[in-house]
Each structure stands twice: as structure tokens, then as C-alpha cells.
Amino acid sequence: MGNAGELYFNQGILFFELNQYEQAVHAFIQAYELEYEKEKILNILYDCFIMPNEEEFKRNYEHNNLGFTRLAYEACAIDFIPVSEEQFFVFNSKTKEFEGVFLLEKNPIQGENVEFDSILYTDIWDIRQIIPDLKETSWNTVYLLLNEMLEPQFASFFKLPRFSELYLENIIVFPDDRYMKIYFEEYNEFYLPKQMVTENKNKYWNMINVFHQKRITQLMPEHNNIFLSVCIIDLSDKNTAIQNVIQLLQCPYDSEIEFVILCRKTEEYKQIKDSRIRVCNLEKEQSCEQGIFKLLESAWGNFAILINGCDIMLWEQLGEYLNFIKSHLTCGVFLESGYGEDAVILSNRIYEKGYEAVSAVAKINYLTGITYNMNLYRSICDFQEIKEIKGNLSLAGHLHICIAMVMCMYSDYAVMKLPFWKRGG
Numbered sequence: 001m002g003n004a005g006e007l008y009f010n011q012g013i014l015f016f017e018l019n020q021y022e023q024a025v026h027a028f029i030q031a032y033e034l035e036y037e038k039e040k041i042l043n044i045l046y047d048c049f050i051m052p053n054e055e056e057f058k059r060n061y062e063h064n065n066l067g068f069t070r071l072a073y074e075a076c077a078i079d080f081i082p083v084s085e086e087q088f089f090v091f092n093s094k095t096k097e098f099e100g101v102f103l104l105e106k107n108p109i110q111g112e113n114v115e116f117d118s119i120l121y122t123d124i125w126d127i128r129q130i131i132p133d134l135k136e137t138s139w140n141t142v143y144l145l146l147n148e149m150l151e152p153q154f155a156s157f158f159k160l161p162r163f164s165e166l167y168l169e170n171i172i173v174f175p176d177d178r179y180m181k182i183y184f185e186e187y188n189e190f191y192l193p194k195q196m197v198t199e200n201k202n203k204y205w206n207m208i209n210v211f212h213q214k215r216i217t218q219l220m221p222e223h224n225n226i227f228l229s230v231c232i233i234d235l236s237d238k239n240t241a242i243q244n245v246i247q248l249l250q251c252p253y254d255s256e257i258e259f260v261i262l263c264r265k266t267e268e269y270k271q272i273k274d275s276r277i278r279v280c281n282l283e284k285e286q287s288c289e290q291g292i293f294k295l296l297e298s299a300w301g302n303f304a305i306l307i308n309g310c311d312i313m314l315w316e317q318l319g320e321y322l323n324f325i326k327s328h329l330t331c332g333v334f335l336e337s338g339y340g341e342d343a344v345i346l347s348n349r350i351y352e353k354g355y356e357a358v359s360a361v362a363k364i365n366y367l368t369g370i371t372y373n374m375n376l377y378r379s380i381c382d383f384q385e386i387k388e389i390k391g392n393l394s395l396a397g398h399l400h401i402c403i404a405m406v407m408c409m410y411s412d413y414a415v416m417k418l419p420f421w422k423r424g425g
Helices: 001-019 021-033 037-065 130-136 151-159 161-168 178-186 199-215 240-248 287-297 315-327 355-361 374-380 382-386 393-408
Strands: 078-084 087-092 097-103 119-122 142-145 171-174 195-197 229-233 257-263 279-280 304-309 333-339 349-351 370-373 414-422
Touching: 001 021, 001 037, 021 037, 021 087, 021 130, 021 382, 037 078, 037 151, 037 161, 078 151, 097 257, 119 199, 119 333, 142 304, 142 349, 151 161, 151 287, 171 199, 178 199, 195 199, 229 240, 240 257, 257 287, 279 287, 287 393, 304 374, 315 333, 315 414, 333 393, 355 393, 355 414, 370 393, 374 393
Parallel strands: 119 142, 119 195, 142 171, 229 257, 229 304, 257 279, 333 414
Antiparallel strands: 078 087, 087 097, 304 370, 333 370, 349 414
């Protein structure tokens, strides 16, 4: 062992003199792990690689750590041995162990697969463990939960150049459970994680469920950051719509979604104590077309889907539907497949704005399943001219299509094969 350690040590000296720094550090580490001249090797690495870059590490730390940690630079537990602009050997100064290599990305990491939901990672300090996941999936938000033992190690990565820009674009870091609890209780507009990587699943799922139950039962005058408004037109004497709403309320979403009900009999809906429900009353003298405008103008979401009260949304498909919408945020109008009479089975396709999109959307006749980009709806016009037209049968029977045609003059039209609703009676 001694001879091997000495051999690696001498190789390290030789490589260093030849300016082959990666090979030099690698050889020194091999000697170190063979228990040869450990103190001398650390002195060489600190004197030749770490200390000459100390001021730059400090500048990087101050630039990167804003909003992520309150730890001082001196509290960091990891030191980095630079051998090039992108490559750093990792040394744990607490355990006195080398922990592999960190390779800086050239560009900010982006997941290939769009995912509407957020994810929680717990008890992980080494960003290298989750980088493969971050490259595979583009999550809404990534929550990283540390503890007082792990924070000094995680915070050390802020020493690296452009670290926050390259890796933390949509990551929120909690130093411990207490901070996470305060965050989700005080800021309802931030979505709760629906996926989790942890060794304590029962503990954290129970915690997330407590936040969820509080959000849906704690009535608030206004919600922020709603992604989807489910707009249900209930003008029938049947109770299909209210049963549908009760089923939909079983979905795991809270701040992401709202249910806006247009009806003439509001009592039953007002008895449901759920912060996601809002009711729009349609007066006797108001037509269904006026009601559609009233419904859309009451919606707070970035997107709004129209549902006939006789039809049933397949809420178990909600996650896939939201993923599709998030993957096509610039589209103005969407349509999903359905089951039953008049429910056309579609294929995923994008129609280009203008003639192609307007021609395609004009072929729709059924109301259920049409989704509007409400940011576009609110920005292009208030549809006052359409509101003022009287006696036009197309408007009277197909107002939802007329609105979609106007919007398709400005943006693309997307159809999806996902069966998202079932035709009712």
C-alpha cells in the first residue's frame, strides 16, 4: 500500500509540473485514499488549487445564494478543487473525504418532458443526485427540503460560477420542515408538490395533505395564480352537474384550479364548503349566450374549459390534460376528445393561427371540452361587438365557436386525443 501510495503521489507531482492538473489531482486523491501523506496532499491541494481561487469562490457565493440560504460562506462544508473552467473535484472538509467530480453545465438545465405538477425532494444535499431528473422532466416547481446537517453541504455549491443560473431556475430550497410549513401556509398561490422523492413518504404526504385540506376549506375572497377555471353551465333540472362537481372536488389540486358554476339555482352549490367553488347566477331575463360571457369574465384562471352541465369530466385524466396545456402555452384554443354521441375522437395536432386555425375550429359544434387561453381572451378585446349582435342564429347557438374563431385569428389552435369528458343525458 505504501509503495502504491508513494507511486501515485510522485505521479501527482509530475503531472502538476507538466500543467496536467486533472491528472495531478486524480493521482493525489488516489494516494490520499491509500493513506499516504494525507496531510501533505491536502496542503498541496489547498495551497495550489483552492486558496488561489478563494476570492472568486466568495464572489460566486454572494452572487448565487440570494434567497436560498442564510449561512455564511465560512459555514460551508464542501471545498472545490478546480482543474478547468467546468471541472471541480469535490472534497468534504467535515468528513475529510473526496466525493467525486462536479462538471458544470454550459447552459441552464431544462427537462425534456413537460410536467404540470411540482415535486419534493427531501434529505438530499448533493445536487448531482437530482440533475438527471431535472434534465428528464421540466417540473412546475422543484422543492428541495434540507435540514441543519445538510444545509452547509448544499450551500457549498454556491461557490461555483453561475450555479443558481444553471441549476436553480425553478427550485425552492427549504432549510428545514418549519420553513416549508410556513411557506405553504402563508403563500397559497404556490402549488403543493404532487410527486415526491423521500425515504419518509408517510410523514411528508401527511404534511402535504394537511396543507391541501386547509386550502380547500379555508374560504378566501380571492385566489392568485389559478391555472385552470373549470366553467360548468348547469341550466338543467337534473343533478348531473352537481354530482360531477362533487367528483371533481376529489382531485388533488387546490390553488391550481377553480370551479365556476353558471346556474339559476345556486343554493345547492353554496352548501358545498370548498374554496375552489364559485357560483354565477344567471337571471331569468339573461340568455345562455349572455351567461357564457358572464362565466368567462368571472373566471380567474389562465385557462378556462367549458363544460355542459349534462356531461361528465373524467377527472382522473386531469393531470395529463394539464401537462398538454402547459406544453402549448402559446395556443389560444384547445379541444379534447370525448366519449359518447357527438364526441369526436381527435389526434394531437396544432393548427396554425389564421386561416388554418379558424377553418378547423369552425367545424366544432359541441360546447363541452373547448378550452380558452384566458390571458389571450382578456388581451385581444372585450368581445363587445359580439355581445351587441342580436338575432344571429350562429351566435345564439354557437357562441363558444364564434369566440374561438376570433381567438384563432391571433393564436394557434390545439386538439388532443386525450378523452377528457363523457357525454351525459
